[in-house]
Amino acid sequence: xxxxxxxxxxxxxxxxxxxxxxxxxxxxxxxxxxxxxxxxxxxxxxxxxxxxxxxxxxxxxxxxxxxxxxxxxxxxxxxxxxxxxxxxxxxxxxxxxxxxxxxxxxxxxxxxxxxxxxxxxxxxxxxxxxxx
Amino acid sequence: xxxxxxxxxxxxxxxxxxxxxxxxxxxxxxxxxxxxxxxxxxxxxxxxxxxxxxxxxxxxxxxxxxxxxxxxxxxxxxxxxxxxxxxxxxxxxxxxxxxxxxxxxxxxxxxxxxxxxxxxxxxxxxxxxxxx
DNA sequence: AAGATTAGGACTAATAACGTCCTATACTTC
DNA sequence: GAAGTATAGGACGTTATTAGTCCTAATCTT
Numbered sequence: 001x002x003x004x005x006x007x008x009x010x011x012x013x014x015x016x017x018x019x020x021x022x023x024x025x026x027x028x029x030x031x032x033x034x035x036x037x038x039x040x041x042x043x044x045x046x047x048x049x050x051x052x053x054x055x056x057x058x059x060x061x062x063x064x065x066x067x068x069x070x071x072x073x074x075x076x077x078x079x080x081x082x083x084x085x086x087x088x089x090x091x092x093x094x095x096x097x098x099x100x101x102x103x104x105x106x107x108x109x110x111x112x113x114x115x116x117x118x119x120x121x122x123x124x125x126x127x128x129x130x131x132x
Numbered sequence: 133x134x135x136x137x138x139x140x141x142x143x144x145x146x147x148x149x150x151x152x153x154x155x156x157x158x159x160x161x162x163x164x165x166x167x168x169x170x171x172x173x174x175x176x177x178x179x180x181x182x183x184x185x186x187x188x189x190x191x192x193x194x195x196x197x198x199x200x201x202x203x204x205x206x207x208x209x210x211x212x213x214x215x216x217x218x219x220x221x222x223x224x225x226x227x228x229x230x231x232x233x234x235x236x237x238x239x240x241x242x243x244x245x246x247x248x249x250x251x252x253x254x255x256x257x258x259x260x261x262x263x264x
Numbered sequence: 265a266a267g268a269t270t271a272g273g274a275c276t277a278a279t280a281a282c283g284t285c286c287t288a289t290a291c292t293t294c
Numbered sequence: 295g296a297a298g299t300a301t302a303g304g305a306c307g308t309t310a311t312t313a314g315t316c317c318t319a320a321t322c323t324t
Contacts, residue, residue: 001280002134002220003242004312011238026269040314046271059322062269075241089135105264106143109207109256110135113249120248124241132237133311136281158300172283178302191291194300 026063051081070126158195183213202258
């Protein structure tokens with residue numbers, strides 16, 4: 001699957017943080033509002049934090065907030081933070097894993113498709129999505 | 133993953149059959165030439181046959197041949213025969229599995245992406261690919 | 265110091281991908 | 295019509311990925 005459930009959850013919680021009234025939110029809150037298993041969500045936030053998309057603060061009244069404006073966070077950014085990029089096909093990602101890539105006439109199709117998908121995901125920024 | 137190994141194998145063997153000198157070929161032959169595990173390939177051919185992309189003949193000198201001209205077989209056809217369509221995201225395929233799809237502002241993005249991917253895969257016909 | 269919250273690794277469960285094996289069935293040739 | 299060759303199809307096994315839990319430590323606020 002191109003988009004895993006984890007990525008889907010991640011998008012939801014970034015969107016939640018982007019709402020004006022939720023500048024900072026903790027795991028419990030986001031978990032309840034967005035219907036995401038709490039412990040799983042904690043992991044997701046960790047990855048988003050390591051990728052620099054959100055910042056955390058611990059202790060009482062702690063939680064997470066976006067570390068960039070929504071206009072510069074794209075679906076691609078989130079996906080890369082969680083899954084490490086879109087996986088169309090093994091040989092499109094790492095041509096070393098496909099010895100035939102030089103011979104294979106289909107290979108360029110996968111590469112092309114991947115580029116197009118990435119382009120589209122990059123276009124979709126959080127501010128655009130949050131406006132709907 | 134959008135394109136599974138099984139689909140990838142299927143594309144390879146359809147391409148092989150499309151070569152002029154291979155009007156009919158048996159599992160053993162295709163397996164050797166295309167580097168696909170033999171028993172696995174047999175399964176793949178079965179699916180392609182059920183989808184009407186290839187025809188089989190049994191017994192001595194039997195094997196498989198394309199049942200349509202290469203110009204009307206697309207990558208999408210092959211993918212649908214093997215995987216049953218492109219799986220971008222659960223909720224893009226079956227909106228019943230995503231109760232939030234009515235509310236969710238990201239949902240249309242997945243649907244759109246899926247349509248674009250399908251469109252591109254449909255454009256790529258076997259005759260185009262075989263020519264390279 | 266107490267309570268609340270994230271950090272991070274180890275672990276488990278479920279699902280899908282990948283592939284094998286065995287028996288039945290059909291066709292060709294001698 | 296018997297022997298040999300090939301596909302048909304279901305059951306099964308294996309591995310990888312996805313999804314999610316749990317526990318302990320570290321940090322911050324009051």
